[in-house]
Amino acid sequence: MDTTRTLFLPPGGSTVAPEVDALFNFLVYVAIAFFVLIMTMVIVFAVRYRRRGPQVLTPGISHNTALEMTWITIPLILVGIVFVWGFRGYLKQSVVPKDALEVRVTGQKWFWSFAYPEGATSINELVVPAGKPIKLLLSSQDVIHSFYVPDFRIKRDALPNRYTITWFEAPRPGNHHLFCAEYCGTKHSAMIGTVRVVSDREYQQWLESTSASGTGMSAVDFGAKLYVSKTCNSCHSNDGRAMNGPTFRNLYGHDVEMTGGGRVIVDENYLRESILDPRAKVVAGYQPIMPTFQGLIKTHEMDALIAYIKSLSPTKEDDGQPAPRP
């Protein structure tokens, strides 16, 4: 399906886009027409009736009811049309087709997670088959987020106390930006992802490979992959830099001070606990802002991730790197 393009909008990528775009274009034309009309009058009057001499009386045109009713009626008719047109499009954006594939979307500081009907999950990447309506059941773990895919012309807030629903159908394979549109704090602008529209066959393959991910890779390599795909890297560096969270470099096996006193030797159990219940023991000097990954990480992924973190702490000699920042 080819969608209209304008000077302003990005190329449409969903079945509702053409309707929204057509109305948007109509509005652009109407706006330009009115703007040109008004500006022409301003300029023509300003030039034609510019002040030339000393003060003299001007004609006392106090009002003209017919004229004034004209510029009440014409805009009223125009906005009436736009209102009905816009409401129809809105209903189309809101009413989910019956046979839609349902994906649960959870927003939390600061990433999106997706749970598919078949049990697969993904983070910051929504993979969907082309040509099939997708129903999104949105919710939030903390503050309000908003699920926004500009190419699809859809946006819906994700709230912490209830589900909200939106849907789309992308006719063609391709990648589309996904933004968080409701301000949610430090990494609001980094809470972006991709909607990857693929063919039905690729989608099935992807589901299978996600369920059995990591096969054929070493635990450390798979962990390194997860470190990126689970967005650990947005807060934990692997090179010693302090970010929002402590670096993973030289973390494992070291003695670390906790917020509120006490020290912990970072071992497998501490790492596991920190991934599932991040606020239980927080390293001193950091805010308790990490979300829980309970339900978002499988056992073999946990093993791989811990293996990767271990690999970042060479056990033999002190390699001169500073110890993790307290």
Next chain:
Amino acid sequence: MSVAADHPAFLQHHFADPRQQHESAKLGMWLFLVTEILLFGGLFCAYAVYRAWYPEMFYNAHKALDVLMGGINTVVLITSSVTMALAIRSLQRDRRRPAVGLLLATLLLASVFLVIKYFEYSHKIHLGQLPGKYYHFTGVPGTNPHIFFSIYFMMTGLHGLHVLVGMGVIGWVMVRTARGAYSHVYYTPVELAGLYWHLVDMIWIFLFPLLYLIG
């Protein structure tokens, strides 16, 4: 100024005559009362929304309030409105001493209201029927009973604050009346205090049934 000769002391320079000044002050007071109603309006909205969300909880929670105490307080406030109105009437007839007595009676009734409110509050605080996260009472079935008490304390608390302010204002005009500042020609401040006091009374007349009777 051309009118300086017949310019009474209470007339401010920018008004043409006492009538204009009196009318301006009254209109100003009415507008202020409108803002007060809208201030409470927000809380009434919150009440309506949560009552619609948790009707059973509201019903159960309202039983925790003491209708007798609330009822007495309603009578006390209505009586105080009467004494306030009578005080203004006395001033209009230039009877200053009864006016002071009636203002004092209004003040005393207001204190009775607050004393009863104090007993109600301390009872609730003792039981743990407190707003939000401080709520630790277990006797109210239903979801989120703390919200009822949040709304209860905010509405009656804000109202109580208004009673306190009203007492200050009434006390001030009482002293001024005793000193002879007002007469049948000029009693605008007392009348404005009266308007304010009637509003405080009226808000309670809405609060009492909403919170104590129908929950």
Next chain:
Amino acid sequence: MDNQPPVHSYLREPSGLKSWLLTRDHKRIGVLYLIGIMTAFVIGGVLALMIRLELLRPGPTLFTPDTYNKIFTLHGAVMIFLFIIPSIPAALGNFVLPLLIGAKDVAFPRLNLASWYIYVVGTVVALYSIFAGAVDTGWTFYTPYSTQSTTTVTAMTLGAFILGFSSILTGLNFIVTVHKLRAPGMTWFRMPLMVWALYATAVIQILATPVLGITLVLLILERLFGIGIFDPAMGGDPVLYQHFFWFYSHPAVYIMILPGMGIISELISTFSRKTIFGYRFIAFSSVAIALLGFLVWGHHMFVSGQSELASMVFSALTFLVAIPSGIKIFNWLATMYKGQISFTTPMLYALSFLCTFTVGGLTGIFLGTLSVDVHLHDTYFVVAHFHYVMVGGTVMALLGGVHYWWPKMFGRMYSEFWGRIAAIIIFVGFNLTFFPQFVLGSQGMPRRYFDYIPEYHSLHATSTVGSWVMTIGFLIMAAYLIRSFSHGAIPGDNPWGSLSLEWTTTSPPPTENFAVTPQITHGPYDYDQMTAASTLARHGTGAR
């Protein structure tokens, strides 16, 4: 026109700092407010420049994300609560309203001074929150983010709460003044349209601000005591906060724009030297906007999960607001028709307003349209739209008004040459800054983003350059306005040849405004019957 400054002027009599700090003269209070809002504008403007600098290129430029979030929050809060809401009503309105209706002062001068001090206290509390660590919630303080944030949200909301009282008292004062203190012969339909606009604004201030007050109190209580009203974890509803907030803040938008429209009516009529076209339509459209403005708050929540039915109703009502705004634009154009238009600095701002406010109004239609708003909501399109209305509308009108009444306020004329240069630079800079943001928003750039994808770079860079151009314009303006105090020409009582009442007294006016209470026998726009010279002859002038 005489070229001597008047002997009796409110600026000089009585003299001394104390006489200013304890003044009950509406003109002095207007000047005090002017100082307040200009200070706030400079603070908010510097914050705006910091935002634009950060967005010059993608990735971190100057600040950390947390600092950036605080900067844009403070920019919004300072500009809205400290600058734009009090700007025209409290500063210019205070100065001109009694003069326009022939009164000696506002109805409650003491209350007027109190409202200025409340403004100062509110400002100090709000500024305290900046120095105590600043706020990172966005100026809308949406829950549950604002109830969880560890920044100084409580101080900032308390500041906004206090500022609300200042706004309520100003509105209350204006309504009573208009009702009770008009000079003999000043009927409702002889009032200048600026007065109608201020009156409509005051109605909104009175009706909407208390709701904001109670909302902010609930927010503060939520933070301090966890009352659970807005906290989803305790059975509360964060979207209820949005309803409360926008019930005030949408009408508040009209608090910001209506008085601006009032100024434009004065400017266009005066500088076209022509009867205002459709006086009653303009007057009633102000009132219509004020009332309709209360019924459209839900259009901020089309994607918040409110019901489709509610969205439909709010969308329909939103479109209705477009009509009275349209009336005003066309009536102003008709006023220019067959006039004698002069291109003074104030008129240049009025013409800028016609251009930029038209764009702001037309793009508002996009946002009121349900399906299109789903795409545009919370993007830079919204940012561009409200800057076109607030800066392209209100600030342009404010600048026009300041330049128009400057000779009346201070008895000095600024440099007309530099005034025009600055007006043109500001107009160009403004459009360069904000027009690209319409395109950015249409392409999907969300607002309140510290960082953005590289596709958006060139438009962001253009916008940043525009912000510098605008700054140059404002610096020039500051320079010539300050210089006018010492070097400005003495303008005489009525430098523009206007027919409204404030020009019949001296510049600057005496403390009592008019030497004799004026008797009003004609409308403020009767340019078909008389010239300024003939009115002066009729009224005589102020104290000499």
